[in-house]
Amino acid sequence: MGALIRALAARLVQAALVALLVGVACFAIVELLPGDQAYRVASARYGEDMASGKAAEAVRAELGLDRPWPIRLAAWLGGIATFDLGVSLVSGENVAVELGHQFGATLGLSLLALALSAAVGIPLGIAMALRGGALDAGGLVVAAALRATPAYLIGLGLMLLIAVQWGLLPAAGYDNAAAWPLPAATLALGLAAMSMRVTRDAAARVLARADTHFARTKGLPESAVLRRHVLRNAGVPVVAYLGVQLVWLVEGVVVVESLFSWPGIGHALIHAVIARDVPMLQGTALTMGLLFVALNAAVDLLCLAIDPRGRRA
Amino acid sequence: MSAAPMLAVKGLSVHAGGKALVRDVDLRVAAGECLVVMGESGSGKSLLAHAIMGDLAPGLVARGEVSVAGERIDALTQDERRAFWGKRIALLPQEPWLSLDPLMRVESQIAETHALVAGRDWANAKACAAKDLGRLGLSASARQLPFRLSGGMAQRVAIAATMAAEAGLLIADEPTKGLDADACAGVAASLRAQMEHGRAVVVVTHDIGLARALGGRIAVMRNADMVETGDTRDVLSAPRHDYTKMFVAADPAKWPRPVAHTGGAPVLRGESLSAARGAKTLFEAVDVTLARGEIACVQGPSGGGKTTLGAVLLGLLPPQRGVVRRADGVEAWRYQKLYQDPVAAFAPYSSLRMALDDVVRLHGGEWAAVEAILARLSVPLDLLDRPPSQVSGGELQRVAIARALIVDPVFLFADEPTSRLDPPIQRATMELLRELAGERGLAMLLVTHDPDLAAAMSARDPIRIG
Numbered sequence: 001m002g003a004l005i006r007a008l009a010a011r012l013v014q015a016a017l018v019a020l021l022v023g024v025a026c027f028a029i030v031e032l033l034p035g036d037q038a039y040r041v042a043s044a045r046y047g048e049d050m051a052s053g054k055a056a057e058a059v060r061a062e063l064g065l066d067r068p069w070p071i072r073l074a075a076w077l078g079g080i081a082t083f084d085l086g087v088s089l090v091s092g093e094n095v096a097v098e099l100g101h102q103f104g105a106t107l108g109l110s111l112l113a114l115a116l117s118a119a120v121g122i123p124l125g126i127a128m129a130l131r132g133g134a135l136d137a138g139g140l141v142v143a144a145a146l147r148a149t150p151a152y153l154i155g156l157g158l159m160l161l162i163a164v165q166w167g168l169l170p171a172a173g174y175d176n177a178a179a180w181p182l183p184a185a186t187l188a189l190g191l192a193a194m195s196m197r198v199t200r201d202a203a204a205r206v207l208a209r210a211d212t213h214f215a216r217t218k219g220l221p222e223s224a225v226l227r228r229h230v231l232r233n234a235g236v237p238v239v240a241y242l243g244v245q246l247v248w249l250v251e252g253v254v255v256v257e258s259l260f261s262w263p264g265i266g267h268a269l270i271h272a273v274i275a276r277d278v279p280m281l282q283g284t285a286l287t288m289g290l291l292f293v294a295l296n297a298a299v300d301l302l303c304l305a306i307d308p309r310g311r312r313a
Numbered sequence: 314m315s316a317a318p319m320l321a322v323k324g325l326s327v328h329a330g331g332k333a334l335v336r337d338v339d340l341r342v343a344a345g346e347c348l349v350v351m352g353e354s355g356s357g358k359s360l361l362a363h364a365i366m367g368d369l370a371p372g373l374v375a376r377g378e379v380s381v382a383g384e385r386i387d388a389l390t391q392d393e394r395r396a397f398w399g400k401r402i403a404l405l406p407q408e409p410w411l412s413l414d415p416l417m418r419v420e421s422q423i424a425e426t427h428a429l430v431a432g433r434d435w436a437n438a439k440a441c442a443a444k445d446l447g448r449l450g451l452s453a454s455a456r457q458l459p460f461r462l463s464g465g466m467a468q469r470v471a472i473a474a475t476m477a478a479e480a481g482l483l484i485a486d487e488p489t490k491g492l493d494a495d496a497c498a499g500v501a502a503s504l505r506a507q508m509e510h511g512r513a514v515v516v517v518t519h520d521i522g523l524a525r526a527l528g529g530r531i532a533v534m535r536n537a538d539m540v541e542t543g544d545t546r547d548v549l550s551a552p553r554h555d556y557t558k559m560f561v562a563a564d565p566a567k568w569p570r571p572v573a574h575t576g577g578a579p580v581l582r583g584e585s586l587s588a589a590r591g592a593k594t595l596f597e598a599v600d601v602t603l604a605r606g607e608i609a610c611v612q613g614p615s616g617g618g619k620t621t622l623g624a625v626l627l628g629l630l631p632p633q634r635g636v637v638r639r640a641d642g643v644e645a646w647r648y649q650k651l652y653q654d655p656v657a658a659f660a661p662y663s664s665l666r667m668a669l670d671d672v673v674r675l676h677g678g679e680w681a682a683v684e685a686i687l688a689r690l691s692v693p694l695d696l697l698d699r700p701p702s703q704v705s706g707g708e709l710q711r712v713a714i715a716r717a718l719i720v721d722p723v724f725l726f727a728d729e730p731t732s733r734l735d736p737p738i739q740r741a742t743m744e745l746l747r748e749l750a751g752e753r754g755l756a757m758l759l760v761t762h763d764p765d766l767a768a769a770m771s772a773r774d775p776i777r778i779g
């Protein structure tokens with residue numbers, strides 16, 4: 001149990017640091033962006049044509065943008081600490097409420113993509129390690145090609161082919177189940193390429209080990225050797241690598257959501273940047289960061305579940 | 314019962330490329346009997362065992378006849394031979410510590426063979442595993458993971474897992490290496506029990522005591538050939554072949570006794586050291602002082618904490634109580650350790666030459682000096698181009714010794730450094746280490762289960778642990 005508590009405590013500290021860093025960084029980014037903040041907000045709110053100097057002054061007064069920056073920063077950080085994320089400078093809506101809607105969309109997409117990539121990448125990687133030969137060589141080439149292709153290119157390719165050319169699925173939207181496969185597949189392809197590669201290397205290593213050989217000479221049938229020994233041992237590096245894949249996932253979510261107009265956190269983040277909507281920017285970045293930490297904590301727990309060696313000491 | 318012996322081998326050879334590693338071996342072992350295979354390290358004993366089992370590494374080719382209970386198996390396909398594994402031929406591997414699944418609890422690794430090989434239902438299989446562990450004195454470790462086992466404990470677990478399905482032929486590759494006298498007697502007793510159950514037993518060993526205890530017949534191998542066979546007790550008491558004579562004469566009990574060490578500045582001093590692993594106290598208030606060039610021995614039961622003492626002395630594990638002091642002005646890396654398990658000391662996929670060369674370059678040593686040491690240890694240089702998995706256990710152990718000596722150590726914690734060596738090479742190795750102690754002032758703490766070896770290496774009373 002000690003290791004479990006330690007792992008969770010470390011992630012909790014990480015979450016607090018993420019919150020602090022995001023708060024300060026978001027604030028600094030917007031301070032350093034060129035152009036007058038109040039004016040940008042006014043034009044985002046009332047439209048480019050309606051944004052007059054007067055409207056900007058009104059916004060400045062309403063949001064306290066004329067206070068000195070240390071005071072505004074302190075107010076922001078205080079807000080984060082009390083989970084009061086303020087109101088969107090653009091829509092005037094409560095940020096936490098908006099995030100609540102978007103979070104479901106992003107979490108669903110991320111989990112679906114992770115599940116898809118595991119369902120494709122792990123069995124393929126194991127098959128490559130077991131069979132070798134052409135399957136292995138071909139798989140490695142495909143994995144390398146997929147990994148070298150940026151997510152937006154994969155997404156565009158899928159969109160053009162499946163949505164535009166064949167008309168099988170909608171290119172954008174969120175409302176029905178048909179909208180899910182394309183963005184999820186875009187995210188999953190890159191992830192699957194990585195897990196296939198890692199699974200293959202891990203399985204090949206375990207298959208060549210003395211303990212696997214002993215499992216065979218003890219007399220276990222090959223299916224039991226794989227099921228009881230190889231899979232679990234190969235699973236240790238595969239799950240540990242999930243932590244690395246999460247970085248890619250968080251990046252990919254931002255790109256893919258924008259590409260497919262997916263109403264999630266990543267999409268909202270890009271919009272917040274364009275509109276210089278500090279509370280929204282901060283809220284979305286914070287949510288992404290905390291989602292990253294939470295998924296990593298889940299990976300930690302999974303690691304402890306698979307590899308009992310770390311549980312004590 | 315048919316008249317056919319449990320194991321019959323005729324004209325068996327093993328080749329790697331054009332090189333013969335086992336040449337034209339004939340063997341017969343009847344049910345209830347025992348054959349001891351003894352001989353030089355690297356002479357092909359383990360390969361002979363694998364050729365009978367049918368699990369030679371890729372690149373090695375076996376030729377010749379192998380029959381089990383009258384049934385020819387040498388021409389069978391790999392899958393057909395595999396059907397014999399565990400059920401009719403059981404092989405206890407030379408490195409059990411590496412052979413256990415690091416993520417599976419000890420009891421499950423035994424229970425699964427009872428269930429999946431012997432075909433018992435799981436509840437029964439678990440009960441059988443618990444009984445096996447009790448018989449081997451390992452009940453307390455049933456729920457542990459292999460990394461918490463000592464080398465000797467892992468050996469016993471592997472024996473239980475190997476024999477769960479009660480195969481008629483048991484091949485054991487050095488079952489007593491690194492075990493203390495009690496554990497050795499336990500292994501000998503359990504092998505004899507297997508014979509009494511009507512099984513044929515083939516034991517590869519360097520341990521003359523084990524050979525005597527088992528009796529039966531003996532085959533002595535050298536350089537891929539079987540040079541002498543006969544009744545075990547006769548051959549050991551009146552060897553005919555020169556190599557066998559040398560082998561028997563190299564018994565540590567017959568080495569000249571050392572003189573007491575005097576003088577020299579202290580290299581390492583451990584004062585009232587205590588250590589524990591988990592909740593279990595391993596040793597308390599142990600004092601160790603070594604002067605330059607001095608050799609002392611550590612003895613104690615298997616799993617008692619000898620290796621842990623080494624970790625404490627080398628600063629790899631903080632002691633619970635007590636302090637360790639080193640000589641001033643000596644670089645930390647000149648305090649060296651020889652692992653009990655030579656395989657664990659090498660990266661599995663790179664060649665041995667690379668492993669040695671890395672150390673030579675890092676410490677500005679000379680390659681010629683390494684080759685000189687390897688020659689003294691009778692290690693053929695051509696095997697350096699192979700990875701550790703493709704050399705014999707004893708060859709790897711000597712390469713590990715050579716590597717530790719490259720950095721000109723002032724202190725060496727040598728954990729069973731000759732456990733995989735035959736007596737003549739063990740003697741050559743120990744003489745080399747003793748010479749280095751005299752010439753370079755190398756201090757050595759030698760862990761050994763063999764009281765004769767301890768007495769031959771140091772006039773000091775051994776430090777007792779556990």
Ligand SMILES: Nc1ncnc2c1ncn2[C@@H]1O[C@H](COP(=O)(O)OP(=O)(O)OP(=O)(O)O)[C@@H](O)[C@H]1O
Binds near residue numbers: 329353358370
């Ligand atoms: N895969 C391999 N390819 C080539 N040569 C090998 C391979 N495995 C072992 N050898 C060589 O074959 C010879 C016999 O090896 P083997 O393991 O049978 O020795 P051994 O008699 O068991 O020695 P030890 O007592 O040290 O364990 C050694 O010289 C070894 O280097």
Ligand SMILES: [Mg+2]
Binds near residue numbers: 359486705
């Ligand atoms: Mg061997």
